[in-house]
Amino acid sequence: MDAQDLAQLADKEFEQMLTSNIHPPTRDARTWAAITHPDNLPRARRILTHVHERTASVLRRRKTEREEFRVQCFARGEAGKREWFATRADFESLRRRTANFHQRVQRAITELGQEQRNVNRAQSHNAGQQSRETLRELAVAVQRHQAVHARNGGGAEQVDHELWQHLDRLTVPTGPGQHPTTLRTMLSIYWTDAQPLDDDPGRRTQPEHVAAAPAPAAAHPGVPQARRAHDREDLTA
Template identity: 50%
Template sequence: MDAQQLAALDDGAYEVVAKNNAHPPTRDPETWAALTHPTNINRTREAYTAMLARTAATIKHHKVERDAFRLECFARGEAGKREWFASRPEYEDWRRRAGNFHQTMQKALADVGRAQKNINRSANHRVAQDHRERLRELAQAIARHQAAHARSGGVAEQCDYELWRLLDQLTVPVGPMNEPATLRTMLDFYWTDVEPVTAQQAAEDQAEAVMRQAPAGRAARFSGMPRARHVDNGKRLA
């Protein structure tokens, strides 16, 4: 039974399938996959939760009845006590079976919880991969913007330096230890195809490196300090 076929069942039939596949040794792998499919997993959780609640209520109700029956039997003297003790094996057998069923439902519900965590982890991974891809596109756009300035030979503004600096400030986790790597490192080693470097590209890269090494990351028009010079035959400073 696949997920779509399972979803089409009414609540009663669905609960029967869930119950028959609650115990791991007797589970049908295909049916369990359908029960824990993102489409059905919430309904499966509800089915096991309902069965647990009913079983717990039944066990409690039988215990109350059993206690009342004991008082009634003991009130009738020896004959009542004999009846009480004679009924114990049947009750204890029922209680054992009910307890085992209750534990099986609890374990099945725990397995559903683990399956839900795997679904969430997979979904989060897909979201993280999508965000990483968007970040890669952004880093490449910034790098192209910086390279275009280098090729044109124009004077970069402070806002340009602030933008380019993001490549050296923002990091993403890399490797099994999730070590941080800057966006520029990612572009150099992971996100950019390696191509032979021509003489022109080497010159452009050198110009780009020079721009990145501007003092404190400031544009040339904002860098430097005013300098005094002598005027009027060296008697005054301007």
């Protein structure tokens, strides 16, 4: 049975499924996973708490009734005492079974409480991560706003300076010691702008490609260079 099927059960059927799986050695793992699913966990805790209250009430009532029965038996003399002692074993056996069930319910309630705390921590962590991401996006937007003013060289108004100062005033906890770190430090170390501002195309300079003149061919050693035609002298026979 999965979590959705379990959620469709009436309270009485849900309780039967729950109480038959409270003992870890005998529980069905899939059914217990459905019981501890975040959608069913609050209901399981509520129903099991009612079961615990009922068994506690039963134990108290039986103890009171047993004491009243003892008084009545002892008032009848030896015959009454024999009757009381004759029923003692059955009463103790029933009391132990009920007490054991009561303790198992108590342990299961503790286990469900731990599961609920795990769910709460996970939800709180997810919410905290989402809040931190929202704060990062806001800090990046403020940083980009300041960068645009710096790039364009325009005069900033007082409201702009007040906005930018929040990057140095607001902090977030970081590291194992949860030390407060300013948003500006977070931006420079931990948070990266996924879409940084592009440089002004007018400020860019394209690299010039200069073709180097080819180096003169090195002369081979031992081989005389050819003379130019106008350098030759006429030879006479």
